[in-house]
Amino acid sequence: MGSSDIHPRNQAAKNSIVRTVNQVRQATEPVYLRKIFRLKQVRQLTPEAYVLRFDRNEINFRAGQHITLGIPGNNQVREYSIYSTEQDASLEVLIKEVDSGLVSRQLRKLIPGELLEVDGPFGYFTIAAQDLQRKFLFVGTGTGIAPFRSMAGSYPALDFSVLHGVRYATESYERHHFPHDRYTLCTSRDDQGNFRGRVTDYLKQKSLDFDTLVYLCGNCDMIYDVYDLLTSRGFPSGNIKTEVYF
Numbered sequence: 527m528g529s530s531d532i533h534p535r536n537q538a539a540k541n542s543i544v545r546t547v548n549q550v551r552q553a554t555e556p557v558y559l560r561k562i563f564r565l566k567q568v569r570q571l572t573p574e575a576y577v578l579r580f581d582r583n584e585i586n587f588r589a590g591q592h593i594t595l596g597i598p599g600n601n602q603v604r605e606y607s608i609y610s611t612e613q614d615a616s617l618e619v620l621i622k623e624v625d626s627g628l629v630s631r632q633l634r635k636l637i638p639g640e641l642l643e644v645d646g647p648f649g650y651f652t653i654a655a656q657d658l659q660r661k662f663l664f665v666g667t668g669t670g671i672a673p674f675r676s677m678a679g680s681y682p683a684l685d686f687s688v689l690h691g692v693r694y695a696t697e698s699y700e701r702h703h704f705p706h707d708r709y710t711l712c713t714s715r716d717d718q719g720n721f722r723g724r725v726t727d728y729l730k731q732k733s734l735d736f737d738t739l740v741y742l743c744g745n746c747d748m749i750y751d752v753y754d755l756l757t758s759r760g761f762p763s764g765n766i767k768t769e770v771y772f
């Protein structure tokens with residue numbers, strides 16, 4: 527979805543349609559069209575979250591886009607935002623293993639040297655060249671921080687601040703990728719972040735410049751809540767861009 531006045535609920539529906547189409551396509555495409563990459567490194571960040579690194583091969587992407595990943599032959603793929611920057615020689619994704627999830631658990635078991643099925647890049651959760659001089663507010667929950675790490679690293683002169691919502695401060699992942707004064711960690715279940723509470727609680731206390739471009743990424747509840755909070759205060763819906771993970 528581009529910056530638009532479409533409510534993010536409609537994007538969630540669109541994502542599920544895209545996934546269904548992808549699954550049909552995966553089931554009918556001949557195997558030789560799929561890209562098989564070799565895993566180079568696994569970085570375990572918390573007991574559940576890990577970063578997979580592999581060669582870029584011919585994948586050229588714009589910060590904010592995602593790829594699909596799966597185990598070759600398993601016929602199941604999922605979308606993952608690209609975590610690394612446009613300039614990095616390798617490609618990285620940040621994944622949280624979901625309890626009773628299928629692919630996030632399969633990927634977690636991979637060890638360096640094993641193979642991955644990769645496709646993409648896909649998506650429009652990106653920054654248009656003409657907007658690079660504008661001011662940004664990035665709001666992500668959990669691994670929804672991934673596209674913002676890519677944007678911040680890809681565009682070092684970007685004027686942004688990032689709000690990261692997690693349960694515990696240990697889930698701040700690799701926050702050192704963000705300048706200290708641009709990153710605010712909102713923790714809902716401990717006092718070890720910069721703010722105790724949800725990102726919506728934080729935003730309720732803040733005034734917002736209506737020229738800011740707001741990017742929201744992560745679970746749909748956060749996205750709906752922040753979208754409704756901002757638009758109810760008169761913030762232009764056309765300045766809000768969303769990426770719904772689940």
Ligand SMILES: Cc1cc2nc3c(=O)[nH]c(=O)nc-3n(C[C@H](O)[C@H](O)[C@H](O)COP(=O)(O)OP(=O)(O)OC[C@H]3O[C@@H](n4cnc5c(N)ncnc54)[C@H](O)[C@@H]3O)c2cc1C
Nearest residue numbers: 604605606607620621622624627628629630669672771772
């Ligand atoms: C555009 C896009 C980008 C995405 N980027 C990332 C990313 O960078 N990193 C990442 O970890 N995930 C990302 N996701 C989510 C990812 O595609 C999978 O949905 C997730 O890994 C679960 O897949 P699974 O096969 O393990 O679980 P499934 O077997 O598909 O689903 C199990 C259940 O878990 C729920 N679920 C999905 N994700 C989560 C979650 N994070 N926490 C709790 N419950 C969840 C699902 O709604 C479902 O009910 C992205 C999704 C989209 C649409």
